[in-house]
Amino acid sequence: MDIIEKLIQAGRPKSKRGLAGIWLDEHKLVEAAAKVRASGCTKFEAISPFPLHGIDEAMGLPFSWIPWVTLVFGLSGCAFGTWFTWWCSAVDWPLVIGGKPMWSLPAFIPIIFECTILFSALASVGALLGICGLPQVDPPVIDPALTSHKFAIFIPEDDTSFNSAALEKIMKDHGAIEVKRAEY
């Protein structure tokens, strides 16, 4: 076992055991997800190679709150840009350049604008990585085709009202091609 393998083992996130169903038709998976939710499960995941229409409603996922991060950091960037150009040009070392006022707001707008965009863009991406818990080191994958053409629902054993037999039936009835015990 080489050193990289050891590092991967050490960094691998804790996985959960549970029940996984695999689909080839994403529309049937969305229906199944609604049924799994109706059966009382809340912590289950739907895994797909691309964003699925209607899965948010089926799983009862709330509207993403990242826009608030963008707004707060955009305003912070704006405030920082305004403060920084003012502090440098009018406070820390005021220099008369071209006879213009020390506090030349119109001339500082490009800088303020770029700070606004930079802060909000980087903060949005940072929030995305934070919320999704990324980056992760080699997390367990139920089926390698889940990033290609297969779709899955994974229900962890610790989910509310986890009932292996009943859930297996729901998934089979809604077109799952395979239901198996899995780690995720």
Added chain:
Amino acid sequence: MISRSPLILNNKNYESVTKDICSLVESVPGPAYFLGMGGAQLLLGLYLFAQGMIVWYGMGMMGVNHPVGWGTDIVTFVFWIGIGHAGTLISAVLFLFRQKWRTSIARSAEAMTVFAVMTAGTFPVLHTGRPWLAYWLLPYPNQRGPLWVNFRSPLVWDVFAVSTYATVSAVFWYIGMVPDLASIRDRAVNKWRKRLYGLASLGWRGTARNWNHYEMVYMLLCGLSTPLVLSVHSIVSFDFAVSSLPGWHTTIFPPYFVAGAIFSGFAMVVTLMSIVREVVPVFKDYITLDHMEAMNKIIMTTGLMVGYAYGSEFFIAWYSGDEYEQYVFLNRAFGPMSWSYWIMISCNVFIPQLFWFRYFRRNIPWMFVISIFVNIGMWFERFVITVTSLHRDFLPSNWGLWIPTFYDFGALFGSFGLFFTLFLIYIRLMPAISIAEVKTVLTVGHDGGNHGHH
């Protein structure tokens, strides 16, 4: 009923999409690739040699002198920054307008943006003559006071605009690629490929909760990139417009520069995609003639805008009654450097008119040639603006000419080597078409014009 034509040809399914797009990453490139890479490397060598000599011996190696102090470096900087703009336009602006045809070309256009901005960024840094002091452009705490940069200067605005643009474009491009890198990781049979793409994909697994936030961030980045891209070329135009030189000091510059940037950038996308379609035949199903035609329509539209700006500049020069302004424009069209003006007009205004005809919009060899002409014309546009305004200003005793040297040509042609080397590396290492996004538009046009499939 008028039905939409399909965006993706040959009835692909999810599995074949993944396979087709990953095939480029998973196979050994053929001789055409190595030939292209060899050519790019030769040009890159020329670039390194020319710029190395310029750094070693100084800016005197290039044609810049009094009165033309801004030469090839600045012209080529504006040229490459402009190229980058089409990538953001395709990936962000067309996304906000829900133009589904953008999905097939967005990834490579965005890559083009990142590489064009990288190439562009080298020029102003080398134009300073002392690139090892380039960090002086940034406001960092220093032991000279601290002495801060002059925030009233358009050149400092440019530093902020271009570096923000480079950062946000690169992040946007990378975040867009994460799910596709995970696809390559999950298909990998080789241990090292699995590890490296696993690292690059950040461990993405595509859960519904992650997609929920991911789509939101993607849209937010599009919304942020759109005003950003408009600001970048506006600020580049301020480098000229904020000065008091006749020919530069005009309010038309920001929209005129942005339209020109989109015009030249789309031409570069058409150039690249024409080549990619030939070298990778399976991509013809994804980047169809409809895609190329749509881009050619944008080239023609923005070409007309640029042509309108050329006319408007002349009109305003006459209407202003300012004799210096009038002289600059007459000198551009009929003076000692009028050859550059007429190259610009021919390439940017006359030649793209061919795209009025459907035949030219849908013929790959023709559009390839026209796109090259547009690229040449847009380089000359920046040349005309920069050099012809400088070489004859207010006082005839201050007039002169600009005579390029070998190093001017070396830096210009060599920069294509830098750009193409990066692009050729990218196309073999990264998913060149967005795998995840293409899967969401597979049904467009396959169900009688109604693209809902429920």
